[in-house]
Structures are given as structure tokens and as C-alpha cells.
Amino acid sequence: MSPVATVLYEDSMRPGAGGSYPLHDLVMRMVEDEINGQTWELARAVAKNPRNGIGNLIRDVQRTALLAGDGTLFLLADVDRIAEHLKVAKGTSEAALVVELRQRSDAPDRLCPFFLRPNLEGVLRAIQSCEPNLSPDNVAAALRKALNERDIVFNALKKATHREVRGCVRRAQPGLDGLVLSLAGLISSR
Numbered sequence: 777m778s779p780v781a782t783v784l785y786e787d788s789m790r791p792g793a794g795g796s797y798p799l800h801d802l803v804m805r806m807v808e809d810e811i812n813g814q815t816w817e818l819a820r821a822v823a824k825n826p827r828n829g830i831g832n833l834i835r836d837v838q839r840t841a842l843l844a845g846d847g848t849l850f851l852l853a854d855v856d857r858i859a860e861h862l863k864v865a866k867g868t869s870e871a872a873l874v875v876e877l878r879q880r881s882d883a884p885d886r887l888c889p890f891f892l893r894p895n896l897e898g899v900l901r902a903i904q905s906c907e908p909n910l911s912p913d914n915v916a917a918a919l920r921k922a923l924n925e926r927d928i929v930f931n932a933l934k935k936a937t938h939r940e941v942r943g944c945v946r947r948a949q950p951g952l953d954g955l956v957l958s959l960a961g962l963i964s965s966r
Contacts, residue, residue: 779821781963803852807822822962830857844883899945
């Protein structure tokens with residue numbers, strides 16, 4: 777079965793991670809919360825595609841049809857970085873950023889961009905706010921861009937006992953929530 781969706785992320789997958797990408801795994805856990813699906817089924821339905829930089833992600837939008845395959849291409853990017861790299865005015869609306877990205881796409885109707893406000897550190901701050909006792913030392917280090925610590929925080933948030941915290945983080949990050957709801961809707965409709 778080919779994936780019904782592929783998600784582009786601006787970060788890279790770290791060597792030695794064994795194919796694991798904790799941010800995507802967390803997104804899939806949030807989708808599972810939404811549809812009560814099984815994680816292993818979601819792993820086959822939604823492919824992860826970390827792009828190693830915002831420039832690569834923007835360039836790859838031109839290849840939407842190829843990257844999406846038979847499905848839909850989603851992207852999750854820091855709103856501050858995407859605006860900077862698209863060379864649009866600071867404070868440009870997300871709707872205008874979506875239009876700009878779709879204009880660069882070879883299959884704009886199959887491209888669904890979502891944005892983190894202002895960036896991935898905003899997600900970490902939301903985690904910190906929603907559950908201050910969830911790996912506080914790891915969150916502090918993750919906010920200083922320690923990648924191992926960030927992965928530890930995302931992995932901790934995936935645990936079944938943290939469903940309410942995941943919901944709180946989604947409410948604090950509408951772009952993340954939008955991605956989760958779109959993926960859940962796409963998967964539920966097949």
C-alpha cells in the first residue's frame with residue numbers, strides 16, 4: 777500500500793536514529809488520538825520526509841507531484857523561517873504564505889502547508905506550558921537547540937498518559953493541530 781500522504785519537515789533526520797523521526801512520530805500519535813487508529817497503520821499511510829533545511833523544503837515544493845505520489849503532500853515548517861526564505865514581508869498572513877507556496881508547486885491542489893508559530897521552539901514552549909513537569913531539564917536543553925533532548929521530549933509526549941498534554945499543545949499550535957486534523961480526515965475517508 778502506498779502512502780496516502782507525505783509530510784515534508786524542514787529539519788533533518790539525525791544519523792543513527794534508526795529511521796525514527798520523533799517529531800513525525802509525535803504527529804502520528806496526535807493523529808491516532810484523533811481517529812483512535814493504530815500507530816503501525818498510520819506509519820504505512822503517512823510517510824515522513826525530513827528535508828534538512830527550509831531552502832530544501834521550499835525547492836521541493838516544485839516537485840509536489842513526484843513527492844506526493846498518489847497521495848497528498850503536506851508540509852510543516854516554522855512560519856518565521858518560511859516567510860524569510862520566501863522573501864515576503866514580515867507579518868505576511870499564513871493564507872498568503874500558502875498561496876505563495878502553491879504558486880511554486882507543480883501540483884498546487886495536492887499541496888497542504890501548515891506552520892508552527894513562530895517555530896519548533898514554540899512547540900517546545902507549549903509543551904513546557906501545558907505540562908511543566910514533563911522532562912523539564914530536557915525541555916530547557918531542547919530550547920537551547922540540543923537535538924537529542926528535543927527528541928527525548930517528543931518521545932516522552934507520545935506516551936499514552938500524556939493525551940491531555942498533546943491536546944493542550946495542539947490548542948497552542950493551530951498549525952500543528954491543522955496538520956493533525958487534515959491527516960486524520962484524509963485517513964478516515966479512505
